[in-house]
Amino acid sequence: MTAEALATPRLIEADALIAEMGARARVAAKIMAVAPTGAKAAALRAAAAELRAQAPAILAANARDMDAGKTAGLSSAMLDRLRLDEGRLAAIADAVEDVAGLADPVGREIDRATRPNGMELSRVRVPLGVVGIIYESRPNVTADAAALGLMSGNAVILRGGSEAVNSNRAIHAAMAAGLEASGLPADAVQLVPVQDRAAVGALLRAQGLVDIIIPRGGKGLVARVQDEARVPVLAHLDGINHLYIDGAADPAKAVELAVNAKMRRTGVCGATETILIDRAYPAPLAIVDALIAAGCEVRGDKGVAALSAHVETAAAGDWDTEYLDAIVSIALVDGLDGALAHIDAHSSRHTDAIVTEDNETAERFLAEVDSAIVMHNASTQFADGGEFGLGAEIGIATGRLHARGPVALEGLTTYKWLVRGTGQVRP
């Protein structure tokens, strides 16, 4: 294992370690950038086979992480994220194989034009280059992120959480073996071999070696990465998502969408955190009652609190809180303009939705809400690359540059201009 060999005192200095890994990644990235689709897909299928073949070793490594985690007193939620079993590992291998079946974005033509002087221009997709992925306790990210990065022709540098170090090393070994079995460079997927935080800092500063950093994890991790990085970051800090129930909403749809958007899974970034109800909407209490019946705590503004004794009055901070829990804040607003003003002031620009039967109102909402995903009569819980038909996702981005919303293979590419001439010179 080359990566293991690097973890010697000689190279333990974080910047030197990342510089060495980055240089090898750049070499591998050049090979990956021109690797045919079939070779990349074969490598992922071989990696999936390795994950299955090496299941006993991976599960044994995970058991060591679980033991250490219990000794260290990790929470049961963290231990659950860390834990692998045969079913979870099989799902990880299946997901890697699924990525091998996705359409390859590399080489795809974005547009083409012939200039009056006969020059042919085309823009074609090319990989970003070297993608750094920084994540926490879930060992499946090692396989998922590597698969998406490799299929889009990039080299990846992975830095997982220290609590999953043995699991990550075992999964990484299977991914690297898949690459080597297919004749692609194992350096295209590298795992940072040391656990000290200085290595993360070095990765975040590795301009020229790393083209983009994608953090996968909680708000603390993402905030640190966004704050320290000198390399561009693709991420979302939080998902303070709104569901606006317009006066012209269908009441049955409104109740069903409110309960689903908030309660289907409360811990995902696409979950609704605030519901805005038009003062003209005739049945706000039914929405409040349905949420309470579904087990949700409701924190309302004065108007909502007056509807039901089961509603707590919201504090000012509630409108800017991502609960990621069975809690919702609800406010009454003055129609579309009131909703737009509230969303503009409080949305994290992840996903916001309107419920209405009035298409004109819906189209104004779709046009004027400046979020990565804007929905009409659909649950915010659909904010997901798989649900959008992208096949998978490396994350959801709320920044404005490069890629927005669910990011999958295409978001891991950029483009270049190709000019084909017959000797044209510029007058």
Place this chain on the structure above:
Amino acid sequence: MTAEALATPRLIEADALIAEMGARARVAAKIMAVAPTGAKAAALRAAAAELRAQAPAILAANARDMDAGKTAGLSSAMLDRLRLDEGRLAAIADAVEDVAGLADPVGREIDRATRPNGMELSRVRVPLGVVGIIYESRPNVTADAAALGLMSGNAVILRGGSEAVNSNRAIHAAMAAGLEASGLPADAVQLVPVQDRAAVGALLRAQGLVDIIIPRGGKGLVARVQDEARVPVLAHLDGINHLYIDGAADPAKAVELAVNAKMRRTGVCGATETILIDRAYPAPLAIVDALIAAGCEVRGDKGVAALSAHVETAAAGDWDTEYLDAIVSIALVDGLDGALAHIDAHSSRHTDAIVTEDNETAERFLAEVDSAIVMHNASTQFADGGEFGLGAEIGIATGRLHARGPVALEGLTTYKWLVRGTGQVRP
């Protein structure tokens, strides 16, 4: 003039000034984002008319800058960049009017899909938001950059060079008058009213207020911006561009392309700086002689220096130098692989070209050279948004994210996902 009024001691503190301007720009950006194409075009046409109507005042302001510049001992090249006359000002107004005629990227659909559950997804282009432009002595940038920024639905904050302060204020006043005459917010184009460098620093740190910074100027400016900015930057540091003359090149094309790529205009970023000649190419001396005859100084590696007494031997640094002058470095290389290795080591990833009649070699070059623009049998001097049919350009980007190569209206937009449903909830 609101901007002028801000230049009081009370608000001279740079961060407070930029925060105030940024807040007003964000409000204006929301209006610009949904402004119809016709309104934006009308504003630019009105601005062009104002530039023409206010020509005497603008030229008088420019005369004051020119006097101050002469007193300050500016070089003749700087004074020429600073100077306006009736013809140059008319060209500036015409350019603003030309931008009004370009296709509006905002609202354009990138792709669309219907999911199995009936949800309709589409990705549509939206403006970036607030664009900061930092530039040097050319006052035309005030009009050009504002026009491109506004037509793409953004608000712009301009920070021009102190030597052009009077010219910039006069041109900015005409642009703002055009916006107001068309009912769009004058705050959509603001000029930083103070000249101290602290304002530039504040602009570069204005995360959340400014979405992107575009530096326009020399390498010193771009390097400072790239180094200090916490806001994303779209730019190119330099254009160390290569022309590779393959063994299978047509000799007449090779000579014509070499002379044009290097000598048409030596000061533009698309000028070739290094020519690589395949050792198998039969007539390297003809290329050297043609360049010398065109007035170019040739610095060659040993093999090239041996061809002619008029060739100086290149120093190691020559291969990494953007001369922007009538100087070229020429090396002999071992075929395509030698050219690719040299380009990989020395290119600034701006524009690189191959001359060959062998299409297979050309396609390998196009695929493997990792630059923003890669050309076959065409002059690198075509690296320009106008020549690419984009109508204009705000600059050329050599970074890998968001936009690469010539950046015009589309590069000043991002996208959002729209989801149109009929009440779908996620199972």
